[in-house]
Amino acid sequence: MKAAVLPAVDTPIEVRDDIEVAAPGPGEVRVRVAASGVCHSDLSVQNGTIRLPTPIVLGHEGAGVVEEVGEGVSTVAVGDHVVLTFVPACGECHMCLHHQSYLCERASLQVSGGLADGTTRLTSGGAALHQMAYLGTFGEQAIVPAISLVKIPESVPLEVAALLGCGVLTGVGAALNTATIAPGDTVVVFGCGGVGLNVIQGARIAGATTIIAVDQFASKLDLARSFGATHTIDSTEEDPVSAVAVHNEGRGADVAFEVVGLGPVIEQAIKAVRSGGEVVLVGVPRMDVVINLNVAFTWLYQAKKISGCWYGSSNVHEDVPKLLDLWERGELQLEDLISKEITVDQVNEAFADMQAGTVARSVIRHG
Structure with missing residues (x-):
């Protein structure tokens, strides 16, 4: 697949088309990413404010369609439209059970740049490739934990839904x-x-x-x-x-x-x-x-x-539907947040626009 990759801190992003994607493991899902917001936290990884291993596929604010599910996954099915959330919500850990799912303990291994087991499903040129926040939405596909997905109605445009994954919820x-x-x-x-x-x-x-x-x-x-x-x-x-x-x-x-x-x-x-x-x-x-x-x-x-x-002290399974309801009632502006729709090849330009303060959000449209 094709994806935007940060090769090292303080370097420009590279667009690679040689990335191989392994099949989802137990509890994991393959998502065809339709849209990804370009967020300031992506820039923070590039400049070292947020420290993650490189090379890494950036992107943590996205939406797409489920294409394959791994063993044991029952919360989503092939064809479902989903928001990818950069903080998983397992519903089982101490924090989730104490109404603080935005601090879900299953997120702890995100610092490794892999998935919940500490490994990655991506390779480039035969070498392991990390992914941001268990996601990596700057890629056309993502293998993600099922607990990082929230199912949404198919009537919601995916470029709009993508914004819920970080900026709006936060x-x-x-x-x-x-x-x-x-x-x-x-x-x-x-x-x-x-x-x-x-x-x-x-x-x-x-x-x-x-x-x-x-x-x-x-x-x-x-x-x-x-x-x-x-x-x-x-x-x-x-x-x-x-x-x-x-x-x-x-x-x-x-x-x-x-x-x-x-x-x-x-x-x-x-x-x-x-x-x-x-x-x-x-x-x-x-x-x-x-x-x-x-x-x-x-x-x-x-x-x-x-x-x-x-993460806005959010419970994603409760707050995503609430925000979509506000949007449908005209109380929450989502489309107006999208200043530019771009291709993944324009991601460095999107970072420059963000630093110049000329955009609310640039949104990458894959495919």
């Missing part, structure tokens, strides 16, 4: 699941890329009436308005903390989301919320990022709450 989930947003609240979102836009529309769905978008790209702020931002702040022109402070009768925001993963921006988000407010950390930082804030005046006396957010 962003909308951060607002609806992780945070506590009450109707009428003031919310600020630092970072308006693909995930940030979904945080914004999640805050809108939750009932926030003042939604402040912060970014350094005018193009992203324009997009933020179209997804529900009521106010925008260009962080290159004014101090976001001071600008946010004037809202909510001068108290600052009730809830802040940091969707960048940079230490200084995290500190800004914490300072931008009112006493008793909530900060949700969504962006993926480098491993060496630390913050330096006064504990007494940040947490104790002001009683601010800081929550980490992984």
